[in-house]
Amino acid sequence: MLHVDHLSKTYGEGSGAVEAIHDVSFDVDAQELVCVVGPSGCGKTTLLKCMSGLLAPTGGEVRLGSERVDGPPEKMALVFQEYNRSLYPWMTVRQNVGFPLRTRSLGKRERSTVVEDAVASVDLSRFLDRYPWELSGGMQQRVAIARALAYQPEILLMDEPFASVDAQTRADLEDLVLRIRHQFGVTVVFVTHDIDESVYLSDRIVVLTPSPTEVHEVLEVPLPRPRHQVSTKELPEFAHLRAHVYRAIKRRQGQGEDDAAARPAAEPFARS
Amino acid sequence: MTRRRALDLLLEAGVPVLLLVVVAIWSSNSGSYYYPPLTDVLSTFRRAWLFDRVGSDVVPSLVRLGLGYAIACAAGVAIGLVLGLAPRLRRAADPIVQFLRAIPPPALLPFSILVLGVDNTQKIFIIAFVSVWPVLLNTIDGVAGVDPTLRETARVYRIGRTDRVLRIMLPAASPQIFAGMRTSLSLALILMVISEMVASTNGIGYFVLESQRTFAIPEMWSGILLLGILGYGFNALFVLVERRVLRWHRGARASALS
Numbered sequence: 001m002l003h004v005d006h007l008s009k010t011y012g013e014g015s016g017a018v019e020a021i022h023d024v025s026f027d028v029d030a031q032e033l034v035c036v037v038g039p040s041g042c043g044k045t046t047l048l049k050c051m052s053g054l055l056a057p058t059g060g061e062v063r064l065g066s067e068r069v070d071g072p073p074e075k076m077a078l079v080f081q082e083y084n085r086s087l088y089p090w091m092t093v094r095q096n097v098g099f100p101l102r103t104r105s106l107g108k109r110e111r112s113t114v115v116e117d118a119v120a121s122v123d124l125s126r127f128l129d130r131y132p133w134e135l136s137g138g139m140q141q142r143v144a145i146a147r148a149l150a151y152q153p154e155i156l157l158m159d160e161p162f163a164s165v166d167a168q169t170r171a172d173l174e175d176l177v178l179r180i181r182h183q184f185g186v187t188v189v190f191v192t193h194d195i196d197e198s199v200y201l202s203d204r205i206v207v208l209t210p211s212p213t214e215v216h217e218v219l220e221v222p223l224p225r226p227r228h229q230v231s232t233k234e235l236p237e238f239a240h241l242r243a244h245v246y247r248a249i250k251r252r253q254g255q256g257e258d259d260a261a262a263r264p265a266a267e268p269f270a271r272s
Numbered sequence: 273m274t275r276r277r278a279l280d281l282l283l284e285a286g287v288p289v290l291l292l293v294v295v296a297i298w299s300s301n302s303g304s305y306y307y308p309p310l311t312d313v314l315s316t317f318r319r320a321w322l323f324d325r326v327g328s329d330v331v332p333s334l335v336r337l338g339l340g341y342a343i344a345c346a347a348g349v350a351i352g353l354v355l356g357l358a359p360r361l362r363r364a365a366d367p368i369v370q371f372l373r374a375i376p377p378p379a380l381l382p383f384s385i386l387v388l389g390v391d392n393t394q395k396i397f398i399i400a401f402v403s404v405w406p407v408l409l410n411t412i413d414g415v416a417g418v419d420p421t422l423r424e425t426a427r428v429y430r431i432g433r434t435d436r437v438l439r440i441m442l443p444a445a446s447p448q449i450f451a452g453m454r455t456s457l458s459l460a461l462i463l464m465v466i467s468e469m470v471a472s473t474n475g476i477g478y479f480v481l482e483s484q485r486t487f488a489i490p491e492m493w494s495g496i497l498l499l500g501i502l503g504y505g506f507n508a509l510f511v512l513v514e515r516r517v518l519r520w521h522r523g524a525r526a527s528a529l530s
Contacts, residue, residue: 078428085421089524090443100429133527
C-alpha cells in the first residue's frame with residue numbers, strides 16, 4: 001500500500017549540505033502496523049515528513065497505492081508528537097476534530113456524526129465542547145487521534161506520538177492505537193525511538209541506522225494478538241525481539257553488547 | 273480570597289477618588305489663574321460636555337477617531353497577513369515600512385493639509401496613517417511566527433487557502449495583532465487631538481486649544497479631563513473585548529505554565 005523507494009534527503013547544498021537520509025526502502029502492506037525505530041537523531045522525523053508529502057525528497061520516491069506522493073495525500077492522516085502545537089487552541093475538541101472535514105462534501109448532520117463517533121472511539125465524548133488546553137496531555141493526544149480518525153484515512157502516520165506523556169498514559173494510548181487500528185481497519189506507520197513500544201505494537205519493525213539513514217533490518221514480529229501490556233511483555237519472544245532490536249540499534253551506534261549488559265537488567269531501555 | 277478581591281477593588285476605586293478630593297481641597301482656595309478650583313472645572317465640564325457640545329465637538333472627534341482607527345486596523349491586518357505569508361515580499365517591503373513608520377507623525381500635517389484640505393478626510397488620513405504601523409508590524413510578526421507544526425497540520429489535512437489564512441493564521445496571530453491594536457488605539461487618540469489642533473473648526477482638540485487662546489481656563493481643563501476620560505474608557509473597552517476574544521489564549525498559556 002505504501003512504498004518507500006530508494007528515498008534520500010539532503011538538507012542544503014554544497015559544502016554545508018547535510019545528508020539526513022542516505023537510502024531508505026521498505027513497503028507497508030494494507031492494514032499492517034509497522035513501527036519505524038532508530039537511534040535518536042537518525043532522521044525519523046525527516047523520513048516521516050517525506051512519507052507524508054510535507055517534505056520533498058532529494059532522491060527516490062514514496063508511493064501510496066500507485067500514486068506518487070508529492071503533497072499530503074487525501075487518504076493519509078498524520079498524528080504529530082507535539083499535540084499541544086498541532087491542535088488549534090482557539091477551537092473546541094468538536095471544532096478541532098471537525099475542521100479538516102470542512103472541505104469534504106458532507107451534510108452538517110453527517111459531519112457531526114462522524115466527529116462524535118471519532119471522539120467517542122477515543123473515549124472523550126464528555127469533553128466535546130472543551131478546549132484542548134483544558135485537557136491533560138494524554139487526552140490532547142487522543143483528540144489528535146480522533147481528528148485523524150474522523151478524516152477517515154486509509155493510512156495513519158504517527159510521529160513519536162507518545163514521547164511526551166507519562167508511562168501509564170503511554171501504555172493506555174498504545175492499547176488505544178491497537179484498538180482503533182482493529183476497529184477502523186486502518187494501516188498504521190508508527191515512528192518511535194522506544195524499542196518496547198515498537199515490539200509491543202508492530203506486525204513488522206523497520207530498524208534504521210544512525211544518520212545518514214539506511215534501513216538496517218526489517219523484522220517480523222510474530223507475537224500473538226490481541227496483545228496485552230502484561231502478558232505479551234512476559235513472553236520470551238518479546239524479550240528476544242526487544243533484545244534483538246536493542247542490539248541492532250546500539251551496535252550501529254558503535255556500542256558493544258558488553259556495554260549494554262553492564263546496564264541495570266530490569267529496564268535497559270529507559271524511556272525518555 | 274473574596275475579601276482580598278474586595279480590598280483590591282476598594283483600592284482601585286478609592287485611590288483616584290482620594291486624589292480628586294485632595295486636588296479639590298488644594299485648589300479650592302487657589303488664587304492661581306491657571307489652576308482654577310476643581311469644582312469650577314467640574315461645573316464647566318458639566319455645562320460643556322453634558323451635553324451641550326456633544327454634537328458639535330465630541331461626535332466629530334469620535335467619528336474621526338473611529339474611522340481612522342478602523343481603517344488602520346483593517347489595513348494593518350490585511351497587509352500584514354499578505355506580508356506575513358510571503359517572505360520575499362516582506363523583505364522587499366521592510367525598508368519602506370520602516371521608513372514610513374519612522375516619520376514623526378506631526379511632520380505629516382502640513383503635507384496632508386496641502387493635499388487633502390482641512391476637512392475630515394485629512395484628519396482621518398493622519399489618524400489612520402500613524403496608527404496603522406503597530407497593527408501592521410505585529411500582524412506580520414504574528415503571522416510569520418505561527419508555529420510550524422500548526423502550519424504542517426493544516427497542510428496534512430489539506431485545509432484550503434482561505435480557511436488556512438482566516439481560520440488558522442489569523443487566530444494564531446491574533447494575540448500579537450491585539451497587542452498592536454492596543455498600541456494603535458492610544459496613538460489614534462493622540463493623533464485625533466493633534467490633527468484637531470491644526471486647521472480645524474471643531475472637535476475636542478480644537479476646543480482645548482481655542483479655550484486656552486481665549487483664556488477660558490476652566491474650559492481648557494474640562495477638555496483635557498474629557499480626553500483623559502475618553503482614553504481611559506476606550507482602553508477599558510478594548511481590554512474587555514480582548515479578554516473575550518483571546519480567552520483561549522490566556523487559557524492555553526496558563527495550562528502551558530502549570
